[in-house]
Structure formats: structure tokens, C-alpha cells
Amino acid sequence: FSFERRISVGDISPNQLRQACADISTKLETASEIILRRNHSLLWHITDEHPLQPIKLRAHPGYVRSTYELDSISRLVLANCDMSEIESSWDLSRFYEVGVKGTRLNWSEARQQILNTDRHAMQFDMMGNSKGIRRFSIPITAPDGKLVALLTVAEAAVPVRDEIIHIERIRSTLESTKKELELHSENSNTQ
Secondary structure, rough: OOOOOOOOEEEOOOOHHHHHHHHHHHHHHOEEEEEEEEEOEEEEEEEEOOHHHHHHHOOOOOOOEEEEEEEEEHHHHHHOOOHHEEEEEHOOOOOOOOOOOEEEEEHHHHHHHOOOOOOOOOOOOOOOOOOEEEEEEEEEEOOOOOOOEEEEEEEEEOOOOHHHHHHHHHHHHHHHHHHHHHHHHHHHOOO
16 A cells, blocks of 8 residues: 655745755754645645754654644744635634643634734744744745745754844744745746
8 A cells, every 4th residue: 555645835846845954954953844734734745854953853754733733833824824714614712822831722812823923924932832842934935925835943942042143043044045945936937
């Protein structure tokens, strides 16, 4: 028995995505991932772990997780959905806060978090998710502006010496990689 799944990431080749993750991982000495939205779930498409990072990820290619924990990846994916789609097809009573406690959110609180998310900018949670992983996520979009994938940096949610410098270093790396990937996608569409 074998199972194959075709995954489209705009006009960006799997090799370009793997190379982008490898470059980020090498530069930042962290894990880097490509995460896709599949219906109500998140699908890990590519992961690249740096040998010196102090964590091992549970999420590897093919891993699927729900969008109900409102961490940076869920917020960013949901912010790129139509609110009417979420309200008509998600279980609105299942959303919960990021972190170890994972406090349940009523729909109005969850909705406000989603609406407050800048769907074009990097999102992150310094405290980390329920598994102790802190992710910095940025959207990769098609030329028409639709979300294609998330590009992330994943690291242990441990204190850092200078948070502002740490965040800006990651932001700069993700934004420049995003531009390169989207430029390639745009060039592929015009040819």
C-alpha cells in the first residue's frame, strides 16, 4: 500500500523551498519549515533542523495539526481565511490560547485575535506553544495575494539575551527569503 499526495506551492519548486529552509536553518542555527493549510488543518511540507539547535521537532513532513491553538502559525493561516468560512465550518468552541495552560477562548476572543493579526507580516509568540516551541511565521503568497504557504523558524522557547535584536534578525531573514520565493513565483507566472 502506498499513498501519494500532490502538493502545490504556487509556482515555487520543492527544491527552491528545501533550499530556502536549509539556508535559513544554517544562517540562524534553528529549524525552518514550510507549512501549508489543508482545510481545517496545518500540514508540514518541509522541515530542516540544524544539528546545533537545542530542540527536536515532533513535526516532520506529513505531520498534521489542527488550527485551534492560536499560536503564530494558526493566527496567520486563519487571518488569511474569510471570516465567514471560519464561522460556517470550524468548531468555534475549540479555540484556545497559545502556551502551556492552553486556556479555552470563547469565539469572540478568538475572532478578535484572528482579526488583529496582520496577515501580511511576520507573527511570533515569544512564550512558545504548548510543546515549548517558539515559531516565527511569515506568509508566502501567490501573485494574486492568496496564501500559498507559511515559512517559519522554529526554536526552543527559552529566554534570549536581547529580544529585540533576536526578533529583528529572524524577521530580516524571513522577509528576504519570502521576497526571493515570491519573486520567483511572480516571474514563473509572467513567462
